[in-house]
Amino acid sequence: MKVLITGKGGQLAWELEQLAPKNVQLLSCSAQDLDITDVDQVNHTIEQFQPNIVINAAAYTAVDKAETDTETAYAVNDLGSEYLALACKKISAKLIHVSTDFVFDGTKTTPYQTNDQVNPINVYGASKLAGDSKVNAILGNQAIIIRTAWVYSVNGNNFVKTMLRLMAEKEQLGIVYDQVGTPTWAKGLATMIWALVEKNQNTESTLDAAKILHWTDAGVCSWYDFAVAIQELAVEKGMLDKTIPVRPIPASAYPTPAQRPSFSVIDKQSAEQESGVETVHWRQQLSTMMDELKAN
Numbered sequence: 001m002k003v004l005i006t007g008k009g010g011q012l013a014w015e016l017e018q019l020a021p022k023n024v025q026l027l028s029c030s031a032q033d034l035d036i037t038d039v040d041q042v043n044h045t046i047e048q049f050q051p052n053i054v055i056n057a058a059a060y061t062a063v064d065k066a067e068t069d070t071e072t073a074y075a076v077n078d079l080g081s082e083y084l085a086l087a088c089k090k091i092s093a094k095l096i097h098v099s100t101d102f103v104f105d106g107t108k109t110t111p112y113q114t115n116d117q118v119n120p121i122n123v124y125g126a127s128k129l130a131g132d133s134k135v136n137a138i139l140g141n142q143a144i145i146i147r148t149a150w151v152y153s154v155n156g157n158n159f160v161k162t163m164l165r166l167m168a169e170k171e172q173l174g175i176v177y178d179q180v181g182t183p184t185w186a187k188g189l190a191t192m193i194w195a196l197v198e199k200n201q202n203t204e205s206t207l208d209a210a211k212i213l214h215w216t217d218a219g220v221c222s223w224y225d226f227a228v229a230i231q232e233l234a235v236e237k238g239m240l241d242k243t244i245p246v247r248p249i250p251a252s253a254y255p256t257p258a259q260r261p262s263f264s265v266i267d268k269q270s271a272e273q274e275s276g277v278e279t280v281h282w283r284q285q286l287s288t289m290m291d292e293l294k295a296n
């Protein structure tokens with residue numbers, strides 16, 4: 001089985017590469033190798049390699065910058081996804097396309113289902129939704145769209161690594177308590193994606209069973225809870241030598257260019273059933289990732 005991954009070097013693509021099953025012939029492409037906004041490069045690479053499955057882990061993920069750099073956000077997240085979907089269609093390859101909880105507005109108070117009404121409240125979310133819609137329209141059941149949230153990994157910049165740095169540098173921190181969601185260790189997401197690929201290898205129809213899946217770790221927390229857990233675990237593991245006061249602050253006290261949903265918990269049952277992989281509680285995943293970070 002041949003699998004092509006876009007976005008090499010990104011958090012998810014990196015974990016996917018680390019965990020690639022031995023029986024998969026993998027081509028992992030960085031933005032330099034394969035710029036998904038370049039239609040000729042997309043067509044050429046996919047025609048040459050003839051993948052059975054393309055995993056699109058490339059994205060414009062700078063949520064705040066997207067508010068002003070709108071054109072680039074749409075070029076990558078919308079147009080780039082469209083080019084990949086069209087190229088997959090030509091050779092009958094399947095596309096596993098990764099998307100975001102930011103397609104929702106966060107006004108619900110119970111976990112978002114895969115068929116809930118979408119209504120992005122920032123440019124990044126809107127650009128991702130535009131790409132998802134193209135993928136869906138072009139490929140239908142030949143694609144699977146996986147929405148995820150709050151992604152972190154030992155590789156790349158993310159909330160966990162930022163907190164560890166700030167907790168070592170600052171006297172105190174104020175962290176937002178009124179935005180609630182679930183963190184996702186990119187390694188757990190990569191494990192679930194490879195399980196989907198493997199199932200597809202054994203049964204031709206697996207990827208056809210559901211078009212949209214939701215995946216994060218298990219449980220619920222605010223950014224404040226997440227930060228407190230990071231500090232507790234870091235002290236326990238000897239990664240920080242002292243604690244600093246971490247205060248809960250409202251999002252209104254930490255204005256950002258992009259508005260963010262106040263509730264973005266998504267229901268993971270669809271992906272659990274489809275892949276056979278169960279979600280693990282976010283705090284346990286965080287602890288394992290921090291062990292990995294410490295060992296690096």
Ligand SMILES: NC(=O)c1ccc[n+]([C@@H]2O[C@H](COP(=O)([O-])OP(=O)(O)OC[C@H]3O[C@@H](n4cnc5c(N)ncnc54)[C@H](OP(=O)(O)O)[C@@H]3O)[C@@H](O)[C@H]2O)c1
Nearest residue numbers: 007010011012031035036058059061098100148149150151
């Ligand atoms: N990070 C999160 O918290 C989060 C939350 C929800 C959903 N997601 C989704 O999860 C997926 C993976 O996210 P991630 O955290 O792994 O992202 P990431 O670490 O920001 O990686 C994105 C990758 O895409 C590449 N890229 C950007 N523009 C490209 C282009 N034109 N052509 C090809 N590659 C390009 C980047 O390369 P350069 O670094 O060279 O630009 C980078 O390697 C994305 O679909 C994202 O939207 C992420």
